[in-house]
Amino acid sequence: MLFAAKHVDDIKLVKGFIRHSLDEYKHFSIFTNIKNQISLDHQLSNKEIRFVPNHLYAKGYIYKDKFIFEKKNIKDFAIFIGANEEIAEKKLNDFLKNIRSFKPNHANQIDKILLDEERHAKYSLRFAKKNNSKFGYVMKFAKENLLSKLRHFYANSLNKVSIIFNPVLHLMILIMYLPVKFLDLEKSNTDNDVFKNINPKSIL
Amino acid sequence: MFYIGISAYYHESSIFLTNGININCFIKEEYFTRIKGDKSFPKRSLEFLIKKYSLNEQNIKFICFYEKPFKSWWEIFIYSIKKPLENKKFLSHHLKNFNSSSIFFYTHLNKIIKISKEKILYSSHHLSHCLYGSLYADNIDDYAFVSCDGVGEGETMTVYTINYDNLIKKHWTNFYPNSIGLFYSAITDFLGFDINDGEFKVMSLSSYGSPIYEKEMDKIFDCEQLKINTSYFEFQKNPERSFSDILIKVFGKPYLNLGIKENFQKYSNIASSAQLLLNKSLKNLIFKAKKLTGKKKIVLTGGVALNCKMIHDLSKQNIFEELIVPPSPGDSGSAIGAANFSYFYENKKFLNNVGLFPGPNKKDLNEKFNLNEFFEKISDAESSLETATNLISKGNIITTYIDNTETGPRALGNTSIICNAKDKLAVQNLNEKIKKREYYQPLAPLLLKENFEKYFTIQNSIKKNLFSMGTLCEAKEDLKINYDSIIHIDNTCRTQIIDNKNSFIYKLLRKLSESNIDILVNTSFNISKDPMVFDLFDVYTNMKRMNVEFVIMDKGIFKIKEI
Numbered sequence: 041m042l043f044a045a046k047h048v049d050d051i052k053l054v055k056g057f058i059r060h061s062l063d064e065y066k067h068f069s070i071f072t073n074i075k076n077q078i079s080l081d082h083q084l085s086n087k088e089i090r091f092v093p094n095h096l097y098a099k100g101y102i103y104k105d106k107f108i109f110e111k112k113n114i115k116d117f118a119i120f121i122g123a124n125e126e127i128a129e130k131k132l133n134d135f136l137k138n139i140r141s142f143k144p145n146h147a148n149q150i151d152k153i154l155l156d157e158e159r160h161a162k163y164s165l166r167f168a169k170k171n172n173s174k175f176g177y178v179m180k181f182a183k184e185n186l187l188s189k190l191r192h193f194y195a196n197s198l199n200k201v202s203i204i205f206n207p208v209l210h211l212m213i214l215i216m217y218l219p220v221k222f223l224d225l226e227k228s229n230t231d232n233d234v235f236k237n238i239n240p241k242s243i244l
Numbered sequence: 245m246f247y248i249g250i251s252a253y254y255h256e257s258s259i260f261l262t263n264g265i266n267i268n269c270f271i272k273e274e275y276f277t278r279i280k281g282d283k284s285f286p287k288r289s290l291e292f293l294i295k296k297y298s299l300n301e302q303n304i305k306f307i308c309f310y311e312k313p314f315k316s317w318w319e320i321f322i323y324s325i326k327k328p329l330e331n332k333k334f335l336s337h338h339l340k341n342f343n344s345s346s347i348f349f350y351t352h353l354n355k356i357i358k359i360s361k362e363k364i365l366y367s368s369h370h371l372s373h374c375l376y377g378s379l380y381a382d383n384i385d386d387y388a389f390v391s392c393d394g395v396g397e398g399e400t401m402t403v404y405t406i407n408y409d410n411l412i413k414k415h416w417t418n419f420y421p422n423s424i425g426l427f428y429s430a431i432t433d434f435l436g437f438d439i440n441d442g443e444f445k446v447m448s449l450s451s452y453g454s455p456i457y458e459k460e461m462d463k464i465f466d467c468e469q470l471k472i473n474t475s476y477f478e479f480q481k482n483p484e485r486s487f488s489d490i491l492i493k494v495f496g497k498p499y500l501n502l503g504i505k506e507n508f509q510k511y512s513n514i515a516s517s518a519q520l521l522l523n524k525s526l527k528n529l530i531f532k533a534k535k536l537t538g539k540k541k542i543v544l545t546g547g548v549a550l551n552c553k554m555i556h557d558l559s560k561q562n563i564f565e566e567l568i569v570p571p572s573p574g575d576s577g578s579a580i581g582a583a584n585f586s587y588f589y590e591n592k593k594f595l596n597n598v599g600l601f602p603g604p605n606k607k608d609l610n611e612k613f614n615l616n617e618f619f620e621k622i623s624d625a626e627s628s629l630e631t632a633t634n635l636i637s638k639g640n641i642i643t644t645y646i647d648n649t650e651t652g653p654r655a656l657g658n659t660s661i662i663c664n665a666k667d668k669l670a671v672q673n674l675n676e677k678i679k680k681r682e683y684y685q686p687l688a689p690l691l692l693k694e695n696f697e698k699y700f701t702i703q704n705s706i707k708k709n710l711f712s713m714g715t716l717c718e719a720k721e722d723l724k725i726n727y728d729s730i731i732h733i734d735n736t737c738r739t740q741i742i743d744n745k746n747s748f749i750y751k752l753l754r755k756l757s758e759s760n761i762d763i764l765v766n767t768s769f770n771i772s773k774d775p776m777v778f779d780l781f782d783v784y785t786n787m788k789r790m791n792v793e794f795v796i797m798d799k800g801i802f803k804i805k806e807i
C-alpha cells in the first residue's frame with residue numbers, strides 16, 4: 041500500500057493508500073500483541089509462534105521481486121485488493137467463531153480489524169466498479185476469487201511437492217559426494233601479494 | 245567515470261557509487277522495499293542510481309561485487325558434503341538456493357543495466373572488509389586490518405596489512421566452521437532471537453548476568469586456538485536451527501520466554517558467558533594479529549566488530565595502541581570496500597575516506613512528495629534552532645530528517661529520533677512506546693565532543709569510535725545526577741560525540757546547553773523491525789505509527805497533519 045502511495049499522482053489516491061497502509065500497520069501490531077500475549081500466557085517463546093512472511097511468497101500474494109502494484113494496473117489492483125480483502129474478512133470471521141468463547145479479548149480486537157477490512161474492500165471495489173466496464177469488473181472479480189482459491193490449494197500442497205522433490209535432491213547429493221571426497225584442495229592461509237594473486241574477473 | 249561496489253545475497257544488500265572525486269552515494273535495498281535486512285539483488289537501489297547519475301556502459305568504469313560468488317557458495321557446501329547423510333537437510337537447502345545465489349550476479353545485474361563482462365570485477369569477501377576499513381585509517385602502514393564475521397568464502401577471521409607502496413599482505417586466516425561469529429549467532433538463536441538482528445539484544449542482555457557458564461563455554465569454543473567444537477552446533481546440517489541437542493543438554497530448554505523472571509536471569513547469564521568468550525577470543529585474535537604483523541594499531545571489520553561492548557572491554561586490557569571500527573563494519577559496508585577494490589584496480593591508489601554520511605541527500609529523494617498536504621510548517625530554517633530547543637526542553641520527542649543519510653546501522657543524528665536525556669518520562673516513552681524496544685536495551689546519548697569528559701570516561705585507544713557509536717564508554721558520577729535513564733545496568737553508555745560545527749545537531753546541542761541540557765537521546769528513525777525511514781512517505785507513516793508530531797527538516801520544522 042505504501043509502495044502504491046509512492047507511485048500514483050492523484051493526491052486523493054495517495055492519501056487513500058497511506059491511510060490503508062496505516063491500517064495494515066495497525067493490524068500487524070494488533071496481531072503482534074495478541075501473539076505476545078499468547079506466548080506469555082502459555083510460557084512460549086516468540087520463536088515458537090511466529091508469523092513467517094515466506095508463506096506469502098509461497099501463496100503468491102507477493103511476487104518475489106515485485107510489489108503487487110507494479111504487476112497490475114491500478115484498475116486491476118483495486119479489484120485484487122477488494123476481492124482479497126473480502127476473502128480475508130471471511131477467513132477472519134471463521135477464525136473469530138473459533139476463538140470468541142475462550143479468548144474474548146482477542147476476539148474484540150480482531151473485530152476492529154474486521155471493520156477496517158470491510159471498509160477497505162468497499163472502497164477498493166467502489167473504485168474498481170467506477171473504473172472498469174460492468175462485464176470486465178464481474179469477470180476480473182471472479183478471476184481473483186478463483187486465483188485466491190488456487191493459491192491456497194498450492195500452498196497447502198507444498199509439503200506434498202517436497203515429498204517428490206527431496207529424494208531427487210538427496211540422490212544428487214550422493215552423486216556429488218564421491219568426486220568431492222577425493223577432491224581435497226589444499227588451502228593456503230597466507231598471501232604475500234593479495235592483488236597480484238587475485239583474479240578480479242573470476243568468480244572462483 | 246563511476247566505480248560501483250555491490251554487496252548482496254547474504255546480509256542487507258547495498259550499493260556504493262563513487263567517481264573518486266566528489267560524488268559518493270551509498271544506499272541499501274531495504275530503504276526501497278521496506279523489508280528490514282533485505283538481501284535480494286539491490287535492483288531498486290541500482291535503478292535509483294541509474295536515474296540519478298544517468299548511468300550507462302560509457303560512464304561506468306567498473307562494477308565490483310564484494311566477494312567471489314562461487315567460492316562463497318562452494319566452501320560451505322564442500323564442508324557439509326563430507327558427511328552427506330548427517331547433513332542432507334542443509335545440503336538440500338543449499339542446492340535449492342543455488343539459482344538464487346550470487347553466482348547469478350551478472351545475470352541479475354544485466355536485467356537492470358546492460359554492461360559488458362569486461363567491466364565486472366569480483367573482490368574477495370574479507371579483502372572487501374579490509375579495503376572498507378582502510379578508508380578510516382590515517383596512515384595505513386601503521387595498522388593491522390583484522391576482519392571477523394560469521395563466514396565469507398569459507399573464511400571467518402583474517403589479518404591483512406597494507407604498506408606505503410600499497411602492497412596488501414594476508415598474514416593469516418581462519419577457516420569455516422571455526423567461527424566466533426557463528427558461535428554468537430547460534431547463542432542468539434538459542435536465546436530466542438533472530439540471527440543477524442538479535443545479536444544486539446544478546447549483547448545488552450549480557451550486562452544483566454554473570455558469566456557463570458564460563459567453563460562450559462570454553463568447551464564449546466577454544467578461544468586460544470580459535471577453534472569451534474561442532475558437536476554443539478547444527479548450522480552445518482540444519483538450515484532451521486543452528487545449535488544441537490548437546491548444547492540443549494548443557495543449557496537446558498531453548499526459546500524460553502524472557503517475560504518470566506527466572507528465565508530472564510538464566511538467559512542473561514548465558515549471554516554474559518557468551519560475551520566473555522567473545523572477548524577472550526577477540527583478545528587472542530588481536531594478539532595473533534599483532535604478533536604476525538608487528539603493528540600495534542588495529543582496524544577491526546566484519547559483523548563481529550558491531551559488538552561495541554566487546555570493543556570497550558578489550559580497551560581496558562591495554563592490548564593495542566588504537567582500535568578503529570568503521571561505521572558499517574558488516575557486509576553491507578563492504579559495498580564501499582568493493583568500490584575501493586575497483587578504484588585501486590584502475591588507479592593503483594585508494595579512495596579517500598567517505599566519512600559518516602555517504603548516503604544520498606534527502607532533497608534528492610522527495611521530488612514527488614507534496615509536503616504541504618501532509619505537514620504544516622511551524623518554523624523557518626532560520627528559526628529552527630530556537631524552535632527545536634523550545635520543543636525539546638518542553639519534553640517533546642522529535643524526529644530529524646536532514647542533510648545526507650548515514651551508512652547505518654546506527655543513525656548519527658541526520659535520520660534520528662531525539663529527546664532531552666534529562667527527561668525521564670520522555671526517555672522511557674521513546675524506548676518502550678515509540679520504538680517498541682525491549683526494556684533491557686539501553687538508549688544512546690549524543691553530546692558535543694567538548695562536553696564528553698564532564699560526563700564519561702574512555703580509553704584513548706578507542707576514542708575515535710565515539711563519532712560513530714562504535715563503542716561503549718563509562719558513566720561518571722556527574723552523569724548519574726541528571727541523566728541516569730540513559731545509563732545501562734553495567735554503568736556504560738553507547739555514546740556518540742559530535743564536533744562538526746556545520747551540522748545542525750552540533751548547533752542544536754550548543755543552543756540546548758544554554759538551557760542546561762547537554763545530552764540528547766538519539767535513536768534511529770524507525771520502529772523496531774522496520775528499516776530506517778528513507779523518503780517523506782516513510783517519514784509520515786512512521787510518525788503516524790509512533791504518534792510523534794514534529795520533524796526537523798532542512799527547510800524548517802514541521803508538524804504532522806491529519807489526512
Ligand SMILES: [Fe+2]
Pocket residue numbers: 063064125156157160
Ligand atoms: Fe486491508
Ligand SMILES: [Fe+2]
Pocket residue numbers: 369373393394395396546547574575
Ligand atoms: Fe563478512
